Amino acid sequence: MINTAVFISGRGSNFLALLKNIEKGVLKNCHIAVVFSNNPNAKGLEYAEKAGIKTIVIPSKNRSDRIEYDREIINALAEYNIDLICLAGYMRIITEELVEAYKNRIINIHPALLPAFPGLHAQKQALDYGVKVTGCTVHFVDGGMDTGPVILQKTVPVYDNDTEDTLSARILEQEHIAYSEALSLYAAGRLKVSGRKVEVLDK
Numbered sequence: 001m002i003n004t005a006v007f008i009s010g011r012g013s014n015f016l017a018l019l020k021n022i023e024k025g026v027l028k029n030c031h032i033a034v035v036f037s038n039n040p041n042a043k044g045l046e047y048a049e050k051a052g053i054k055t056i057v058i059p060s061k062n063r064s065d066r067i068e069y070d071r072e073i074i075n076a077l078a079e080y081n082i083d084l085i086c087l088a089g090y091m092r093i094i095t096e097e098l099v100e101a102y103k104n105r106i107i108n109i110h111p112a113l114l115p116a117f118p119g120l121h122a123q124k125q126a127l128d129y130g131v132k133v134t135g136c137t138v139h140f141v142d143g144g145m146d147t148g149p150v151i152l153q154k155t156v157p158v159y160d161n162d163t164e165d166t167l168s169a170r171i172l173e174q175e176h177i178a179y180s181e182a183l184s185l186y187a188a189g190r191l192k193v194s195g196r197k198v199e200v201l202d203k
Contacts, residue, residue: 014088087107113155138182
């Protein structure tokens with residue numbers, strides 16, 4: 001059983017999708033031990049509490065020392081025996097301190113086909129660039145901005161009449177599928193990281 005910490009900053013829709021798939025038995029061998037947020041007002045915290053999941057809140061507002069902040073997170077997570085951290089709409093750049101503490105044990109989902117359109121407003125970047133296809137990427141987290149090894153990707157078409165909102169909604173549907181698939185592979189011990197490559201091992 002993989003003990004997971006989910007990091008959120010807002011509504012936590014990807015966290016909810018993971019939780020629902022665990023409850024339905026679609027996502028096996030995975031337990032969400034705690035939900036962490038840097039935002040005390042994150043809506044996802046309410047969902048976690050209703051589901052009986054422990055929560056940790058360490059406000060990041062006016063916190064300029066990122067390394068010290070991430071050390072506090074590491075200390076707070078210690079009692080939960082966390083195997084994997086899932087960033088799910090966590091809007092804070094994590095430091096090498098946290099990356100090294102959980103090396104190849106932090107995954108993130110990004111609303112673009114990396115390495116295209118990293119960072120914020122990826123959907124708007126895709127529209128502005130005029131691409132015909134975009135999607136989402138689940139990847140391991142390293143020290144860069146959306147630069148870690150890719151686990152899996154899902155594609156969606158970009159239509160001529162798309163807005164940032166319509167494209168974002170269509171990508172989000174695939175995010176909810178992709179994140180659970182990636183977590184299932186991790187929980188089954190089927191992911192092998194070799195440099196920039198992530199090999200999916202046979203069952």
